[in-house]
Amino acid sequence: MPRWVLPLAVVVLGGALAGGLWVLRAVDEPIDRDAEATSLLAVVDDEVQGWAELERRGEAVPPADRQRIINRLLELNSSYPEHQPTADLLSRLQAEDLQERVTEAIENRVALSVFLPEAQALAERSPGLLLTRVLFGQVLLGTNQPDRAKDQFAAAVELAPNDPALRSLLGTMLLGAGDTAAAVTAYRNATALAPDSPAYAELLGNALVKQGQLDEARTIYTDVLNSDGSRHRAHAGLADVILAEADALTLTLGSNAPPTDDLRSRLEAALRHADDALDWGRDDRKADLLGYQRKRWSILIRLDRASEAATEIAQLPVEQRADPGVTADLVALAERLDQPALAAIHFAALADVFPDNIALQAQAVRWHDHANLAVAADPYRRRLADLAPDHPLLRPPVPSATQPGALSEDPFVK
Numbered sequence: 465m466p467r468w469v470l471p472l473a474v475v476v477l478g479g480a481l482a483g484g485l486w487v488l489r490a491v492d493e494p495i496d497r498d499a500e501a502t503s504l505l506a507v508v509d510d511e512v513q514g515w516a517e518l519e520r521r522g523e524a525v526p527p528a529d530r531q532r533i534i535n536r537l538l539e540l541n542s543s544y545p546e547h548q549p550t551a552d553l554l555s556r557l558q559a560e561d562l563q564e565r566v567t568e569a570i571e572n573r574v575a576l577s578v579f580l581p582e583a584q585a586l587a588e589r590s591p592g593l594l595l596t597r598v599l600f601g602q603v604l605l606g607t608n609q610p611d612r613a614k615d616q617f618a619a620a621v622e623l624a625p626n627d628p629a630l631r632s633l634l635g636t637m638l639l640g641a642g643d644t645a646a647a648v649t650a651y652r653n654a655t656a657l658a659p660d661s662p663a664y665a666e667l668l669g670n671a672l673v674k675q676g677q678l679d680e681a682r683t684i685y686t687d688v689l690n691s692d693g694s695r696h697r698a699h700a701g702l703a704d705v706i707l708a709e710a711d712a713l714t715l716t717l718g719s720n721a722p723p724t725d726d727l728r729s730r731l732e733a734a735l736r737h738a739d740d741a742l743d744w745g746r747d748d749r750k751a752d753l754l755g756y757q758r759k760r761w762s763i764l765i766r767l768d769r770a771s772e773a774a775t776e777i778a779q780l781p782v783e784q785r786a787d788p789g790v791t792a793d794l795v796a797l798a799e800r801l802d803q804p805a806l807a808a809i810h811f812a813a814l815a816d817v818f819p820d821n822i823a824l825q826a827q828a829v830r831w832h833d834h835a836n837l838a839v840a841a842d843p844y845r846r847r848l849a850d851l852a853p854d855h856p857l858l859r860p861p862v863p864s865a866t867q868p869g870a871l872s873e874d875p876f877v878k
Contacts, residue, residue, distance in 0.1 A: 632654040
């Protein structure tokens, strides 16, 4: 036997035994999946952390790089679904992208319902992530689900109890859900965490007005305006306080009693603050200018200056006149002034802008008829006949003492 055969046999046998022992160890010692996932995630996380440096330099993360990382995280999340850090990083990046789309939709007044499944999935995958909770709550609020939105913001507050913005958002959710007392508490907590913020103070004042705590609300708004007289929301809030006080005085005097000098003085003060809100709010794209105008009109009506309000509404751009609140105001003015032609002209303008809206054509016909403007009603009657041949307004008239009154149909439902 050659001398090299035995040593070679020993080497081969030893290698086989070693391999067998390794296999046994591999069977006896299961792979640490958590450690493996953590190691793989670290590579991805390092690149994501590098994005912060780009952002500090004012550079955008290339969309292709961002999508590549998201795709890699999707793979890791599929392979290691139990690894929460991977799920949270994936959720964070997807939530940031979704937040941009939701913000754009809000700015363009697009319905948020399309984002609901995605936002809910992110919150369920990463319930301990602040962004997913806030985003889901925001989408719920935008889809008229204030009770569910409140729950999401309450959970967010638990994750970041010292964040005044979250406390404030929770207050807004609670107010939307009709829990005014809890909303006041949330806003108080926000102002306690950020005592120098006029925005949180204004929100607290608004909730206090709704709760009937007018003296405290007046003090808050006055303090804000003493510090900065250009705060349009504080002017609008102070107008609300004064109007609530005027309402109480009117109840004492009786609704049919002529306004006293005191009541008229209060209404004039409220009007000045409403006008200040309009003036200072024009430079703030987030200001509720239409809401301030509606407040002004309501005060003008109480000061027996309803014709001024009607003139201002008629001068609005048609897209603002299409607002349901403005339409309701105009109808109320037409009835108060006994001038149905005001409503006829209003609905005619809207019916021309929205020629396929059945309800608007019907309102144009109804108010023209009520104003005895039958000829002017004919174009809208013909359009209504084309859109809805069986509409009740096209049937022979039935004698009735009922006037058109307030909107009997939603003018914006096709």
